[in-house]
Amino acid sequence: MNDDPQLAHCTARIGTVLRGKWRIDSLIGVGGMAAVYEATHRIGRRCAIKILHPEIAVSKELRARFEQEALAVNQLGHPAAVNVLDIDTSEDGSPFLVMELLDGDSLGKRARGSGGIEERELLRIVSTVLEVLDVAHGLGIVHRDIKPDNLFLTSSGGVKVLDFGIARMKQGGSNVHTRTGAVLGTTPYMSPEQITGGQIDGRTDVFAVGATMFRILTKRHVHEGSTESELLIKMATQHAPALRTVAPSVSPEVCAIVDRALAFDLSCRYPTARAMREDIERVLGAKATPHAPAPVSFRADASSPISVDGPTMVAPAPGQAMQAPMVVPVPPRSAATSPRASSNPPFLIIAVIGSLAVAVCLAAVFFVVRSRAPAEDARESADDETSQEDKASGSARTMATSSTTSTPSTPSTPSTPSTPSTPSTPSTPSTPSSTAAPPPTRRPASDSKYRLLIKDGKYPFCVTSKLKHAYPVRTNDEGVKVCSGTPDGPIPIDGLKAYHPSQLQWQ
Template sequence: MSDDPQLAHCTARIGTVLRGKWRIDSLIGVGGMAAVYEATHRIGRRCAIKILHPEIAVSKELRARFEQEALAVNQLGHPAAVNVIDIDTSEDGSPFLVMELLDGESLGKRAHGSGGIEERELLRIVSTVLEVLDVAHGLGIVHRDIKPDNLFLTSSGGVKVLDFGIARMKQGGSNVRTRIGAMLGTIPYMSPEQIAGGQIDGRADIFAVGATMFRVLTKRHVHEGSTESELLIKMATQPAPALRTVAPSVSPEVGAIVDRALAFDLSRRYPTARAMREDIERVLGANAAHHTSASVSIRAEVSSPISVDGPTMAAPALGQSMQAPMVVSAPPQPAAASPQAGSNSTLLIIGVIGSFVVAVCLAAVFFVVRSPDSAEDTRESAGDDTSQEDKADGGPRTVATSSNTSTPSSTAAPSSTRRPVPNGKYRLLIKDGKYPFCVTSKLKKAYPVRTNDEGVKVCSGTPEGPIPIDDLKAYHPSEFQWE
């Protein structure tokens, strides 16, 4: 290490003072473009200072890209984006950024440590990252270098997105462009269109998020090659392998989310960061009692700048269509059993006739018993047609979270005071362990589960209004009805 001239130059700064106010205390790390130091302001404030290498600073393009980081982060104003306090130039002409000093470690370091990261914890981290990207994309900012080392986990349990230095900005930036031979990004996490040098949008960041999750969950990259050229060709031409073919222990729900994020075809990838975050929150919510109200309020604040095509679902299994929304279908009514004619025996013929008579009688009894319920179905349908949330949806009910729906009618009672009706009218339908619906007996009606503004998960669109799901019993398609 002592033979490295760049490291020696960076280490030599320790103990010096920048612009008469920032004392360099220690070297945190050295990257390809800059070195990061721990420093103390003359009034005692501790911070991190990122100084561009002198050989990089001679390039106007790279200087502009470095300065763009401060502009991008300040435009975001998001608490999960590292805060840039100041920007200046050192006495030797090297630009530097003054940033908040973080205590913790990167996602990459945590994931490959002895403890690793559990699946649920990874979902929580990625949900925050997608929240930041949702805001950035709404402002026309594409990060372009999401990877485990640029996601920082603070000792207090927070998440910070680092290094917006190569972000592409639609407006207000330096219009830094990629030149041939100056590829921006980290190859194992770059989308095919980004490697090809084509026009990119927020979906390139979504791919990088998927590649980051793939790396953490499988301990390998999406594609691997013995040389950089081999890796570039694979990333640009080959679809990612299905996650669970590499790591079978990963849950199907998480596997589907990662697979859709890594879709080679742009039209099959998540259209927005928010759409991917909704699926992640849905998986997290399936096993959690509630979400924090802060998370919900942040999502509401950043919802307006982004245009979302509609509620999204986690990616279906490979080879299935991704266009049709998931709906709950009522199972077919059980048909009466008919004996198979295995011989020409007279006894079997008599048995067939007898069974037919019994079936006719049972059918008559069934329709007599079922007829009183038809009025209830009519009332439920009428309630559905007039539901404010259903009008906002504008179509069939699908699984969605509250951030994609209009605000419920002000005449509805607060969701926190709603409780399941005494007769146990609703239960939670668990389909393959995911995507809960509230259903009535015999699966006559199904209502999506959403999270309201207070962070409470409720049956949405019911004639009675939003009903909290906390006390509802589970119901499986194998059950035909309940008492």
């Protein structure tokens, strides 16, 4: 659908009255699901009204997801969550929400302005956002779409978290089902498990908060891609770059917080929004238990300890003072206070020589292990490619000699994404019925246009040449892993070659 007709339809509502009491005064903005207006109640109260697009309102799933926003916000009851005052349906059948009217700008718009967002101001904003998320997670609500444009900065200095429309709720929203292959969220801020259809919990929102901070501090996304499919693959398979490598001017403490929030491995990420907020409050000066990687403490004098994360320390930018000394000052000791040094110089020499010998041995072991790792990785990669080709050729021979055909694959059940398969346990098609043999499932040759994206032995996607398109791997009703949603229909993955994320394209 073109933008102009949609904008014209939304603009045509200006001046009309909803349900005989809400006069539409102006259009604030138009999104993919709804339009937001400034309106005035007949008693003079100003508000914001969010109206679902008519073409979206015909979907029961999307209507339920829109209406659950009011339910989620009502359960929160937090002052930093935008207040929903009423929910109703317009005369043309479009559901709408009546919300408090906010005065200010989104975090994204403020960051794009000339002044930008200072580091400490960003920490203050994120601390409030994490407080809201902590309450939401305690109620079983996961926002799933935290990003700069959904964080609103009011003119009075407050923060509001917007758009709980795609939030996942443990209770009260169980009637909302996700269509097969549907991706809910904004790709540059989505966690790996959210993209690949894994288990979603509060750590998904923690990742999105980290991606938001990364965006504001670096003026770029965690990963960049020329196409949506390429970006999806990068977000699903690649670790986020260390913040200090992209923005050296950011303080080491903030780098440590963002890096942990963006951890690819769930076990390395902040366990809760509260844990991340406590670290931010610690940096801002409040007393809280640290959850970021254990810092190295230096003491410049007897009364001023300075905490600096060793791995994230970088050289200061021109004109920037070091935030912590790299060398611990040691007061000089006289001969009278150092009898050991004056009376046993051979002992010190022996200790120094012994330490050097141990260091040399450890370095030798390190380089030997490191030199062997690439060779082993190369052998493993070669073995994997050989295994994939053997499987493809073996599957082709089986198809040529077998007198029976496999049961056609069907897409997996919409409500439950399947777990990506591993090369070591390929799925086997089910036995056909003895009364009637169904037509065979389409099986492309191993050099066809589809390949399997391999990451840690798993296949989260089937991708096309040059990463033009990516399709999810699903399990059909017979337990066969298939490439779902392709124009050619469900394709069994056991006949496809592996494709590694390090390859940008294949010929």
